[in-house]
Amino acid sequence: MNVQISSTLTAAEKSLVDHFDKISADLPGSGQAWIDDVRTRAIQSFENSGLPHRRLESWKYTDLRGILREMPAPAQNSQAPVLLEQDGVDAHTAFSSVDRHLGVFVNGFYRPELSSLEDIEGVEIIKLRENFDDLPDWVQEKLCNSKVYENNAILALNTAFAADGAALRINRGSKIDKPIHLAFVVTGKEACAINTRNLIIVEEGAEATVIETYVGPPDVAYVVNTALELCVAEDAVFNRIKVQDEGHDAVHLANLIVSLAGNSKCHDLTLSVGARTSRNEGQVDFTGENVEVTISGASMLRGKQQGDTTLCVTHGLPSSNSRQEFKTVLDDHARGIFQGCVIVKPDAQHTDGRQMTQALLLSPDAEMDAKPELEIYADDVECAHGATAGDLDEDYLFYLRARGIPEDQAKALLVAAFVAAPIEEVQDEGIREALFQLTNSWFDRRNSEA
């Protein structure tokens, strides 16, 4: 039910348009006709649609227009020193023991002195801000593509505002020795808006793993809008792990656009534990046959957190496998949302599409809304989806308590086990351990923050 709403903009929407007028001259590459044009068209597209609201079917459960009453100004590129390693466990420290290449973005701007992204064999890395005057064609071509933000106001905003980001090209046949970790850190006490745009191209037969982490201060109402465009070529293998551990007053909006060529393999896992409101939106398309893709995730939310995962996998060609597997743990007044869709077009015979979403509600005030959709136009396919929601099984708790495990510990154990399934499929042992460290400490962190 897409209702056309009158064009009066809310205060937050107006300030977004005003901010754009103010800062557009400072954006990287400003003055180059092509990028000015891209940005102007994107902000115009946003002006026409405004922020998404619950009368749009895909935003039924997350009323962003109501949630974002005010819009902070875009972040400034300051070179102030930052303390990356915090006390306790967060998404950043959890990965510190993993042997990886590190690229750090502070408030959305690349910080070379904190990073170690130079000279990785087989990878070409373009920092958008640093290299904007000399962008290679493969980056420019993607940034010009306005098709991706049609009907996606968040992506349109990202296109207009993106001030920095990384573009990675994994060269043909290269197997990258270590994971590449892109760490997005927010610091400071001032609320700000951070827009980053990333691009990953995995060429024929290449293999790579990329980690993205998002952390920030606990009591600043900042807004992160991040987007990743991912293109995986024939026979390539790509793994992506994203950990969203933003501060509990933050709004995190993420878009993932994936295009997979024939015989490629892609595994994507998102762990969401942070942000007051978060939305992970993904669209996956195939440009070849025999693709294997898994999009999975775990969300662990409490307090008044709201986490939305919206995902659409479109099978346009035959013989591909797709899997979606999502786990949601909800405590206190938290609200989890899963909207998944598998579309099988008429030509996509022999598709195997699976979708599973499971939620664990630990508190009587928690809420889970799931909308797992199948849309099928081909007959020779196997598609299935499942959805469950419920409390912890009393029998399991009893079993553990009968063996002398205190109730809190038993609960923590069961919760960690509940979210373990998608994490266990991560192949890199170091990354897996880091993820388990985060999920296992979720209960303790909850108690310490309470």
Next chain:
Amino acid sequence: MVAVRETVEQVKSIDVDQYKYGFVTDIEMERAPKGLNEDVIRFISAKKEEPEWMLEWRLDAYRRWLTMTEPSWAKVGYPPIDFQDLYYYAAPKSDKDGPKSLDEVDPELLRTYEKLGIPLKEQEVLAGVQGARIAVDAIFDSVSVVTTFKAELAKEGVIFCSMSEALKEHPDLVRKYLGTVVPISDNYYSALNTAVFSDGSFVYIPPGVRCPMELSTYFRINEANTGQFERTLIIADKGSYVSYLEGCTAPMRDENQLHAAVVELVALEDAEIKYSTVQNWYPGDAEGKGGIYNFVTKRGDCREANSKISWTQVETGSAITWKYPSCILRGDNSTGEFYSIAISNGRQQVDSGTKMLHLGKNTTSRIISKGISAGKSSNTYRGQVSAHRKASNARNFTQCDSLLIGDKCSAHTIPYIEAKNSSAVFEHEATTSKISDDQMFYCQQRGIGDEEAVALIVNGFCKEVLQQLPMEFAVEAQKLVGISLEGSVG
């Protein structure tokens, strides 16, 4: 195997245009002027000799309807409907004074129902081979022509009559319950229905009574350019039980016809209502020309504790089906069930499903939906299961399976699952597949032809739902399954 053989015979005996109820009865009709305005509503209300409050209610609905827009969220496509190009009331002329007994009913009407296989003469029913007795309310276009077995039902205190009669004889009961389950402005079509509905069935089962026979309404659209708007209200008082069946057919016409019904069920403490539908409106021809637009609002209210409402539907007809029989599980320990088979062939479009709204404690619901698409049709399951904050220990199990026959059809599943309570346990599973080559091979190896094999496999696929139907309907439904899929193989 008997059922299978029957299915196959049925399929064989019918040509490409397999709709056997497509004949037109030539009977003199009285109609309201074409179009819709307050005068037409006053005309209908006056025709039915309704009390003042009914007219006010209708006009209120009409005024609200004017402010509403047609819903567009369903996965169905059709040209805009010109609501001014319809007749909102059509009644057989002979019915003017209302038949006192069956003998006074226009023989043409009786012949129509005979042709449809619906015996209206009680003695014939009694003599029926199956021995089962069903009380029938026959609705022809806008009016109820006859209701059988009324006297016998009255002995038990059961009220089974047409809505217009109920308004005259039991106005208090009607006023108390009408519109309490589906409010006036619930949706576009229910508001339209409230404004112009002409007749329908009314059932009241007194406390503690188990209705001695199946109740049934048979809907028939006959006139061209008319819409059928009927309203059914079933009330099961404390501790009572009723099983109600509904069947529908219409002539084959090139233009589309509108059917917008509202069904309201109210189950009080410990009561149970079982509502079964075999919907076989004219589906249009293979190219999608003609057919009924079936925009129906059906809702049951488990108003008090331990009540139960069960919907079973076999949807084989209609060019477009837009129908979501729902249960409001308000009473503690109440139960809602929804069993559905939706078959689409040719260019039919089905967007159907259910809503289970858990409001009371310890409420349970069960949804079994089987969608079968063939030809160039589109078949969508759309359902909502939600547990309110106070609905502790709510339980739902949903299973929706889709079967695709042919590569031009489509099947969609759109469930909304909303758990606002941690003690709620919701399970949902759905699959989509086609009839596998192995299954076909197995049948062929045993000398079963292609079409027979498909009918056999599909009947097996639907078994869980077919079992829920009352005996007499189950046989008919099984045949329908076969007929609807005719021409879809090979």
